[in-house]
Amino acid sequence: MPNPMPADTIALHPETLPRLQQASTATVATLLFKRGYHNAYVQGTMPLGAGKRTLVGPAYTLRYIPTRPDTDPLDAFREPDHPQRVAVEECPKGAVLVMDCRQDASAASAGSILLTRLQVRGAAGVVTDGGIRDAAGAAALDMPVFAAKPSAPTNLTKHHAVDIGLPIACGGVAVYPGDIILGDDDGVMVIPRHLADEIATETIGMEEFEAFVLDEVKRGVPIIGLYPPTDPDSLTRFAAWREKTAAERP
Amino acid sequence: MPNPMPADTIALHPETLPRLQQASTATVATLLFKRGYHNAYVQGTMPLGAGKRTLVGPAYTLRYIPTRPDTDPLDAFREPDHPQRVAVEECPKGAVLVMDCRQDASAASAGSILLTRLQVRGAAGVVTDGGIRDAAGAAALDMPVFAAKPSAPTNLTKHHAVDIGLPIACGGVAVYPGDIILGDDDGVMVIPRHLADEIATETIGMEEFEAFVLDEVKRGVPIIGLYPPTDPDSLTRFAAWREKTAAERP
Amino acid sequence: MPNPMPADTIALHPETLPRLQQASTATVATLLFKRGYHNAYVQGTMPLGAGKRTLVGPAYTLRYIPTRPDTDPLDAFREPDHPQRVAVEECPKGAVLVMDCRQDASAASAGSILLTRLQVRGAAGVVTDGGIRDAAGAAALDMPVFAAKPSAPTNLTKHHAVDIGLPIACGGVAVYPGDIILGDDDGVMVIPRHLADEIATETIGMEEFEAFVLDEVKRGVPIIGLYPPTDPDSLTRFAAWREKTAAERP
Amino acid sequence: MPNPMPADTIALHPETLPRLQQASTATVATLLFKRGYHNAYVQGTMPLGAGKRTLVGPAYTLRYIPTRPDTDPLDAFREPDHPQRVAVEECPKGAVLVMDCRQDASAASAGSILLTRLQVRGAAGVVTDGGIRDAAGAAALDMPVFAAKPSAPTNLTKHHAVDIGLPIACGGVAVYPGDIILGDDDGVMVIPRHLADEIATETIGMEEFEAFVLDEVKRGVPIIGLYPPTDPDSLTRFAAWREKTAAERP
Amino acid sequence: MPNPMPADTIALHPETLPRLQQASTATVATLLFKRGYHNAYVQGTMPLGAGKRTLVGPAYTLRYIPTRPDTDPLDAFREPDHPQRVAVEECPKGAVLVMDCRQDASAASAGSILLTRLQVRGAAGVVTDGGIRDAAGAAALDMPVFAAKPSAPTNLTKHHAVDIGLPIACGGVAVYPGDIILGDDDGVMVIPRHLADEIATETIGMEEFEAFVLDEVKRGVPIIGLYPPTDPDSLTRFAAWREKTAAERP
Amino acid sequence: MPNPMPADTIALHPETLPRLQQASTATVATLLFKRGYHNAYVQGTMPLGAGKRTLVGPAYTLRYIPTRPDTDPLDAFREPDHPQRVAVEECPKGAVLVMDCRQDASAASAGSILLTRLQVRGAAGVVTDGGIRDAAGAAALDMPVFAAKPSAPTNLTKHHAVDIGLPIACGGVAVYPGDIILGDDDGVMVIPRHLADEIATETIGMEEFEAFVLDEVKRGVPIIGLYPPTDPDSLTRFAAWREKTAAERP
Secondary structure: OOOOOOHHHOOOOOOHHHHHHOOOHHHHHHHHHHOOOOOOEEOOOEEOOOOOOOEEEEEEEEEEEEOOOOOOOHHHHHOOOOHHHHHHHHOOOOOEEEEEOOOOOOOEEEEHHHHHHHHHOOOOEEEEOOEEEOHHHHHOOOOOEEEOEEOOOOHHHOEEEEEEOOOEEEOOEEEOOOOEEEEEOOEEEEEOHHHHHHHHHHHHHHHHHHHHHHHHHHOOOOOOOOOOOOOHHHHHHHHHHHHHHHHHOO | OOOOOOHHHOOOOOOHHHHHHOOOHHHHHHHHHHOOOOOOEOOOOEEOOOOOOOEEEEEEEEEEEEOOOOOOOHHHHHOOOOHHHHHHHHOOOOOEEEEEOOOOOOOEEEEHHHHHHHHHHOOOEEEEOOEEEOHHHHHOOOOOEEEOEEOOOOHHHOEEEEEEOOOEEEOOEEEOOOOEEEEEOOEEEEEOHHHHHHHHHHHHHHHHHHHHHHHHHHOOOOOOOOOOOOOHHHHHHHHHHHHHHHHHOO | OOOOOOHHHOOOOOOHHHHHHOOOHHHHHHHHHHOOOOOOEEOOOEEOOOOOOOEEEEEEEEEEEEOOOOOOOHHHHHOOOOHHHHHHHHOOOOOEEEEEOOOOOOOEEEEHHHHHHHHHHOOOEEEEOOEEEOHHHHHOOOOOEEEOEEOOOOHHHOEEEEEEOOOEEEOOEEEOOOOEEEEEOOEEEEEOHHHHHHHHHHHHHHHHHHHHHHHHHHOOOOOOOOOOOOOHHHHHHHHHHHHHHHHHOO | OOOOOOHHHOOOOOOHHHHHHOOOHHHHHHHHHHOOOOOOEOOOOEEOOOOOOOEEEEEEEEEEEEOOOOOOOHHHHHOOOOHHHHHHHHOOOOOEEEEEOOOOOOOEEEEHHHHHHHHHOOOOEEEEOOEEEOHHHHHOOOOOEEEOEEOOOOHHHOEEEEEEOOOEEEOOEEEOOOOEEEEEOOEEEEEOHHHHHHHHHHHHHHHHHHHHHHHHHHOOOOOOOOOOOOOHHHHHHHHHHHHHHHHHOO | OOOOOOHHHOOOOOOHHHHHHOOOHHHHHHHHHHOOOOOOEEOOOEEOOOOOOOEEEEEEEEEEEEOOOOOOOHHHHHOOOOHHHHHHHHOOOOOEEEEEOOOOOOOEEEEHHHHHHHHHOOOOEEEEOOEEEOHHHHHOOOOOEEEOEEOOOOHHHOEEEEEEOOOEEEOOEEEOOOOEEEEEOOEEEEEOHHHHHHHHHHHHHHHHHHHHHHHHHHOOOOOOOOOOOOOHHHHHHHHHHHHHHHHHOO | OOOOOOHHHOOOOOOHHHHHHOOOHHHHHHHHHHOOOOOOEOOOOEEOOOOOOOEEEEEEEEEEEEOOOOOOOHHHHHOOOOHHHHHHHHOOOOOEEEEEOOOOOOOEEEEHHHHHHHHHHOOOEEEEOOEEEOHHHHHOOOOOEEEOEEOOOOHHHOEEEEEEOOOEEEOOEEEOOOOEEEEEOOEEEEEOHHHHHHHHHHHHHHHHHHHHHHHHHHOOOOOOOOOOOOOHHHHHHHHHHHHHHHHHOO
16 A cells, blocks of 8 residues: 555544643653654654643644745735634644644744744644754744744745645654644654554653653662563562652652 | 646747757856846766767756665565656656755765666656766766766665655755756756746757857957947857858858 | 955945834845845854844954965964954954854864954854854853854864955855844844845834734734734724824823 | 674675676565665765776675875885785786775775786776775776766865775675675665675576566556566566577577 | 884873863863874764853773674663673763774664763763764753764664774774763864873963963964964063953952 | 975976876875875865766866955956956866865855866866856866865855965865866865876885785785785785786787
């Protein structure tokens, strides 16, 4: 089959997004690697602003191609159906606007006004492999925004918004509409939608195990035998740790 | 208007393609520059094989995005509707198959079997900003093929053929279906379709003038005053040269 | 005319620099784009240190070329006419020292001692497409410093200061002495001197309009019709907003 | 197991190298892809000189790291145990000297004198992701040489030969001593030694099938159904073609 | 001599590491430049987290090459002798783990669990020209960590740990085991072990002189004549400054 | 001294250029390395066309900076003092026009008409780290032309000719007017003018020795002891070889 099944044919378990909200991109990267997905990390994007919540949501895609004088005059945005403006107004609540800028951050793909509108409309966040202008404004939003870097030039300089809702490339990774986007301080992972449920489920035990390992390491336990737990005693201690931490939760 | 008019609404003068066949990419680059089109040269592609005819024809586009294990197993090509295979079978006679590989030539976008099929079917040629495998076979074809470089890996390694006939990026340039592609030893220019007639017409005089200038330079005339012809005498000599060379033609 | 008119033949309106001090690089990028200046953003530089004032001032240029053993021994700086040292001592009060390092940040173009001297002498700031050493010291200055990144090696490793006051390239942009430099969290724009007055004037209304739009967006107004204001009602509301905010100013 | 089994524990079938001599890198790339080896193509190297035989042989590795004044004075080569010189004298007959230059071709990794010595000693060829000096001399050898590009500077400028016979990186690919190197006009593939026998065997049928497909394409048969042969009739015609071409061989 | 003497044959003066702890990479870069070491700065790494102590210690090296399916399955870490895990358990107290990732940060070379173990074991710090996953956790450690950038993918994606204790390249610089690593906000310098004592000694006077110069500059003294002190009066003032500041120390 | 002495103060021995005409860039690279000149190879340029004579001559420099709409309209070349046109008309007989394009070959720095004019005027050749348009015409000239690659766009697209006769960077190397340029199939070396005489003299013996070594290697002599000739017998054989080849010369 050349392309994945359409997003609307792949229902998500109601706990999938909440579970991923508690997961890290590092964990998800490992779980995807395990399934043969070695190229799922969006190269070259970082969060604008520190201390934002983890970004989770289905991808809503916007594709840019290079500009031309006929397609990108300054009054291009006056068109009511300009795809960038339409994307900002139609990106579903809870979705992540993912933009394909061909990894060219020499111009912006959006600025803080559009990003604020997306936040007001309830978008989960934004990922672009291009630049963001008024990056300080973007960093100040509650909504997480991942970009290659701040970049002052208007997108008309380099990026012509051409269509919405198609499969795209972002940071060297394929993104199909509805794929689940996860972003934290290590950057952004793209989870193929049909794997999201099982990966979300697996993150729970894995994050728990890593928390246990970190506790062990802090008290001086060596890595070998513990991580991975090739020493059976590590698993025994993990079981005890789980009971204890479960008991300690309110 | 966000996008150019569809190709089928922009008829070409019957002499446009034959005229461009006699033109150079350098000349066309200048004529496009004059109209404000500063980004029309496909960066990073060169002809495979020497001594090919100039490539001219309308663009027929194929878009690749990065591969994934689910979309690109080795038996992907068994799908009867695999876009790369469909493109090879449906590229119109006289058209140029232009492929968007996101300027990533670490894998091939096609090989000599598909290129041979395109030649048999009457395609004008191929332009890709990715690699070509069995590049020696490609170089041996009559049909001109422009690529970033030879590259042995199958496209399944990096490039997932996702759709046909959409606007794409190739070598950093926007290519709309029907745009006129021109390729020679200096690489490839993309002529917006609505400008092709007037540019083709202008190339005639310009190529003629450059031939005159080259003759002048060879006989020792300085550049200044001649190229451009700010010295009115240059234009007089050009007029005489045109008469003489016209008379010499069979 | 091959080059712009000399800076001293282009007087600036006394309000131009103060007006630009209130403007953003994003706004200026758009105003330059409108005039056909598509390449005015200094690629690859960011401010060292957070929360600095906007950088504004005329460019004072220093050009580096690659080093050689004969031109760059360690005692090169003992020469009283070493161009880097001269530049630091002669950069006019209020000017911006702009350095051409050929976008090579593998070595420094200056360090915190020279930068401190510039601050003491009243320079408006510094822009380099090379590195800065003792970047922590540079970040702690009041004077804004824009650079590609911190870089410990002395400039003698890579950058030979060769002349002062010539047109240069910085971050891929032409910088003529006297051009107006504007820098904020989105990076640095170069405003051709002959356009500075009119651009500064235009920024006032544009920044005001963007502030209005942001207010509108925050209260839930959609982008389309508002930004740009294709809906006449947007302009009516803008007029009211201006009156109201003007009235609220002390 | 962290590393592959040592080369001397993995015997090669006597027909493996001869079979690969008839194979193309494109075919081998596909056969490796099929087994999950997606990164086996040495990025960024091309043959010096045209019309060389296919390069086949086991890898003999030489590793370079960056130079330092203490380790790389001009008389470094006077050391009788200089690893580059030792490699040239000890590379086994039939082996391929593969050099790790960290993909830095700003200096040479060898020149025509050393390459001639390797040819005299019976080496199968050379692969480097650095430069080659006296590249015209290298191109004139019978022995195939693959490099990033010609580069005049001595290796002392950038590349310190540090050891022989260790696993290395070359052009972004892992090369273990004894891995089988295959090079043609499309570049170089690295075949893990333990897979060489089965891949060599599979190339026979695959090259034959591709020859048949090319014949079919030349006579006008469409790709779909033929390549891959999803139409059973393609396989029938292939069987007939094989009989016919077998009969035609002397 | 092809390689430097082994580290255990080059004893360090007991004050060398403490002296370097007070020095800056900028100063050391200049002192190495003076001795002909022009390539000693690890290109492309920055500290994770702000406000860390200066990193000082002898290099303990770990080398990665590209991964392969046979050498890097997900259970690779179950091997008790996996070099990355062994390195984390055997890196000596006070040493700096330096990793050669071929300047490829598209995947991690370590994560916060291993880094925490290194901190618990008393390592001085970590330098990698690859990525770090769970970079927020790494930034929160007391131990300084220098990396190209955060990167979520597991090292199995790109980096196969192949050996420990060999000379490596890191950020384009040769690193021999036992070389002294110095890292601060300007990045990382590699001091050849045999030069560490004399360089450490020289840093004292040089840091002192730079502190004096900075004081002078702050009070308005021009650079020329002062830095370097070609005006003899500068040296006189420096002598007085030293006495005064010495007297002011507790 | 910040800059080298002016070219007209450094006379060349009359045999220097003829001697270099017989030398290779590889040999000169080694001789410059020996003198501490580690960065004298123009990175990223290759000869256009095969089988040209070695390029030798003093540098005549032309500097480009990025274009702007005001400085680079299409009629820019109508200016009688356009530096590119002036350079072509004033480049001295026997000199090499060296152009600084900031290593940006996305546009041309010259085309075959200007190059032909240079050939007619007796220039020794051309070196640019930008592109060349009508590269096929350039390749067909007798005069050697070194460039990054063919590139169709007019220089107005990217390169504004700003001045003549200043020190420049070309391919990452400092080029002072009058420096001696040497180019062959391995690319281009820049010889500081004050070293040209002694280097030219040394090349004679070194090229002779390399010819001897190649003869020895071809008859089966191992490298070690021969190259460099640490075995005294190598020098004895070299002496005999010199006598014999001298006797064989007509």
